Amino acid sequence: MSGSTFGSLFRVTNFGESHGPAIGCVVDGCPPGMTLSEADIQPELDRRRPGTSRHVTQRNEADQVEILSGVFEGKTTGTPICLLIRNTDQRSKDYGNILDTFRPGHADYTYWRKYGLRDPRGGGRSSARLTAPMVGAGAIARKWLREQHGVSFSGHLTQLGDIAVPFESLDHVGENPFFAANRSDIARLEAYMDELRKAGDSCGARIAVAAHGVPPGWGEPLYDKLDADIAYAMMGINAVKGVEIGSGFGCVTERGTTHGDALLPDGFASNHAGGVLGGISTGQDITVSIAIKPTSSIRSPRPSIDRAGQPTVVETFGRHDPCVGIRATPIAEAMLALVLIDHALRHRAQCGDVEIPLAPLPASSRLAGDAGG
Amino acid sequence: MSGSTFGSLFRVTNFGESHGPAIGCVVDGCPPGMTLSEADIQPELDRRRPGTSRHVTQRNEADQVEILSGVFEGKTTGTPICLLIRNTDQRSKDYGNILDTFRPGHADYTYWRKYGLRDPRGGGRSSARLTAPMVGAGAIARKWLREQHGVSFSGHLTQLGDIAVPFESLDHVGENPFFAANRSDIARLEAYMDELRKAGDSCGARIAVAAHGVPPGWGEPLYDKLDADIAYAMMGINAVKGVEIGSGFGCVTERGTTHGDALLPDGFASNHAGGVLGGISTGQDITVSIAIKPTSSIRSPRPSIDRAGQPTVVETFGRHDPCVGIRATPIAEAMLALVLIDHALRHRAQCGDVEIPLAPLPASSRLAGDAGG
């Protein structure tokens, strides 16, 4: 199947380019009867949108979403929901010089080798701008998961370049432009970013996201394991190079005696599993951590080649995020929500009448502490 | 769609349980006209099979594969290829006590919460034994990729519990039971495993795999990025908790000026990207690293609960791998091959007639050195 559709039952088909007339998506398979309007979606888009601080791209997009279908008198009808976001602040001339050369670390080269041509304006389809429709679709998923199952999401920046960001409280995430669960170190992060921007360079980041209140039983044994689908979703976000569930790479040096989370009558004793065992949710928090690479569009001149294979030097102007990780938290939360609603529906399809003789553990033994730690 | 099928054009549907009569898979969509027999598949199964050293499970399975369909007079016909592997060395009584309780870190609990019942014999469907059909299907994929595109695969253990395994040469991988690209430290690894086994405990591992000779252009912009599908495939292998492409989590502390691989007239100057940019292959080695958790079936007694929610203690007898990572290398290679053949066919479908005006880089600028390092 073609690549631009995410999910099997709650399906999101994404379209658009950074500097085309519009971006958007079609959400097919949404359960009927849920109240929905643009007001449910816009706040999530606003969390992600550019131009909100000096540390992100200065492109000014309102990212105003319009629902074109699938809602009647304020309720979902069960038919496809088309979300449309018009692009309004394109400056395509900024990108003219990119057409003939390739930015190191950018998809310029691979698109050209795949398709034989590419839309160079603002990165075209490879732009992180295309995460906006994901966030829009994710807002629909989050609403349904919250209303039907009490599932909620959280996320925050855990590292910015060389700086680890200590977890203080999720309450702080909305108070700073970095989505840091921290109040003490914000000035340090701002200074770091200011210096980086002056140097014409970019940096990587690490993000933790979690889903709370997921019931046990969502997922499939193989291959569509819940964690496999989460890995697919996360690695599919622009610039992500690594994904961990639960203790992630930390499990390499753990022992079976310590890694396996003991089941006690009042819940699991720990959550090294990150809420997934054998591809199926345990009822604990789903915890995920991702690595985001440094932006490839930077001002610093770098050696490259042109389309004829001749050596050249690339400098990228235009407006870019010096760290795409800064705005990645709501995107990762949205993708996690899309995976979960899909598996919620899949589980209801196959196991909608399963009754568990005895339910040994509280519905969700939600552990306190750092999401995705 | 149901979960047991992998791939969109080269589709592998996996079936079976650890202690049922047989395991296997149906491979649909294989191109016609390729010479194929059991002799092409058995060697890969033999690399994975249990019972070959004292460091893995002592279950003795020949893992003899039978081709039931899709091959006529030694050539693939283009119709589904069914691979059948009979189970021969089940000892289901070993697992009797597991039915009523749940091993910490095991899928026992989640299967029961999903389906309301489970096959407890040898882990049933959640057993790592089900990776055998993946390896079988992967052998078909590898053959086609090699013959049609010159693609080859390599992989090795890079860490065993606390012990990092230095890369010496890929030549050593077949010479030791650990798939270590190393000759100097094998005695140390053996001693480590002997001690672990005596302690009734288990450990994690880290594996690196790579594909060499992949042409540029395979993959999709979103969501079915080549790296997203690789992450899905890897996280879908039993016990995997983390996946990295290229520099992986290392990219968090890299800068744009160093992470972006410069394009020079004679090829890329480095491979931080791990062979994928914007979800599409660059022509460089595809490099992947995965984290594998410690086996959850261990002899050491651990607190747990029974089906009535009452506290109990679990000890696991039966035959188990003290480190499932030891046999994971051929599995990860197989899954990588399955992702690549699927994208090779998808690329041919959409872009089979694309001509690149000028091809600036050598077909594959294969970098020397450690695969997936």
Next chain:
Amino acid sequence: MSGSTFGSLFRVTNFGESHGPAIGCVVDGCPPGMTLSEADIQPELDRRRPGTSRHVTQRNEADQVEILSGVFEGKTTGTPICLLIRNTDQRSKDYGNILDTFRPGHADYTYWRKYGLRDPRGGGRSSARLTAPMVGAGAIARKWLREQHGVSFSGHLTQLGDIAVPFESLDHVGENPFFAANRSDIARLEAYMDELRKAGDSCGARIAVAAHGVPPGWGEPLYDKLDADIAYAMMGINAVKGVEIGSGFGCVTERGTTHGDALLPDGFASNHAGGVLGGISTGQDITVSIAIKPTSSIRSPRPSIDRAGQPTVVETFGRHDPCVGIRATPIAEAMLALVLIDHALRHRAQCGDVEIPLAPLPASSRLAGDAGG
């Protein structure tokens, strides 16, 4: 997977309702490098659009299509193409009385029983208006099939209610409002429709469509046979109740000696197969015939029930086609094109390198005569 996506490699995701702000579709998987603009699509939409004669609905929609993505400097980029058609002539008040009752023969009742609510304005999602995006997507498919493979399409009305419409020439199809391949009987058809409209009633129709120049080898043995996918596509058009390939139901009374089309050195001697054998194209014309039921929205009063199950009488006002079959020809051609491009890409994916040792028959032994007769 959710239901609003058609095709596996050339995927069309349809959205919208009759009286919502817009209808449209996302076409994913289109090969890159094809010249494309609205001017390639609009003529097909114009063939289908309402209000063009007194024999069809008087709703006046320009059906002006806008390409929102996937095209750069006049060429397809290989990324999703979003087609948007704004609704402009809604008169939703016409349908107010339908909300509480159910038209016999209409989807009113089933939508309500499925979703628990429905958009009653103009039939909402069940309106034949939703065939416009199919026709738009079909225009893209037709262009690619013509340019890459020389495939063309034809179609015409073969029966209107009680009146069989003799085939005279395909040249006449564009000259009358009925898509009849006939010049002699048009006045008779007009009189028939005028009388029907006066009576407040509606009638059925039969349409024949054909694809010419399809190369042999497209299709799959099972289940995704070329003819099975055609049947799915045709039965999916609003109001279709029957589908035939080749001699269709006529084959019941044929013998093996007469039905089987002899292969002669200069081509097939006949085409009872309708261009498909064993689910795979033969190289002959693909011929299809469909039955379209009478419109269910008619002025004549009929017994029905309201939402409380109480008896009532339904009369339908608003603007409707007295025979939806009249405008069905371009829709059926479009759906046939969508099936064929999908199988063209699928065939290239799996068999792109197959060489036929000897090709016994001319590439297409195109038979003269009545398409789908």
Next chain:
Amino acid sequence: MSGSTFGSLFRVTNFGESHGPAIGCVVDGCPPGMTLSEADIQPELDRRRPGTSRHVTQRNEADQVEILSGVFEGKTTGTPICLLIRNTDQRSKDYGNILDTFRPGHADYTYWRKYGLRDPRGGGRSSARLTAPMVGAGAIARKWLREQHGVSFSGHLTQLGDIAVPFESLDHVGENPFFAANRSDIARLEAYMDELRKAGDSCGARIAVAAHGVPPGWGEPLYDKLDADIAYAMMGINAVKGVEIGSGFGCVTERGTTHGDALLPDGFASNHAGGVLGGISTGQDITVSIAIKPTSSIRSPRPSIDRAGQPTVVETFGRHDPCVGIRATPIAEAMLALVLIDHALRHRAQCGDVEIPLAPLPASSRLAGDAGG
């Protein structure tokens, strides 16, 4: 996606060739907890199996089914169910002469043009023998539909070549080798077949099948309409050339005033719709009629060409059904069941929590009379 998988949530992947070692299928997505053993499946296979009368192929296959996975202690576990049927009575030498030539009306030619090679033994993959796994999977679907929803199936032969077979009672269907719902005309049918066989010829047939007790609400608006998926399923059965739902082609000459089934407080007044409106089930019987072409493998000599394109004459020996329609009834019932279970699960996925404020009609207003008439 590749072609050999049927269904989206209850997925059946078919494999095997007529004269290979085995045929079978993998059923993925079956709900857990249903009692299931070979004894539930074998009777349906026995209804379809060859060699049971002189009017069908004399190949003697026991069609003994073995469940290889997905069942534990007599209950489905929710994991893939592999059904295996060993071929036992192959006589491949019978088909030696077919390798170099092409039977008129057979898939010989198209397979060769698609794949460049083919398995000629018994028709290979194109053999009607591959309907056995469909029937096996259908038996599982039927059991679930019956137990969960009270859905039942019926079917019968309505025409054999030139002879229309009047409906007398469904009770007669199991009493004669033709699946005729008739007792009076059996001798006539036998004489007709005896003569045909002597003449070395074959004939077509028409079959009616129905599903009883289907609740309203199953299906999708577009494209995966319930009737569209039924058409796909039926046209995918070997030799089918036409499909009708409800009044089918009869609707062409019906009027809106007569075709639309009136809703009365005690149920629908008629069933021209065949139980589907707008792609969604109404709660009435689902009625389907299919046309099956004459067998292409006949003794009578016919003109054809060889692989070099030279004229030749083809006579088919081996064992064949002189009318494949005779054994088609259980196959069509099975395919209908597979469509319905898939839509039952899809409906539960999306609408599992929908409550209908008032249910105006009795759950199923089952009409008396001829199924699919």
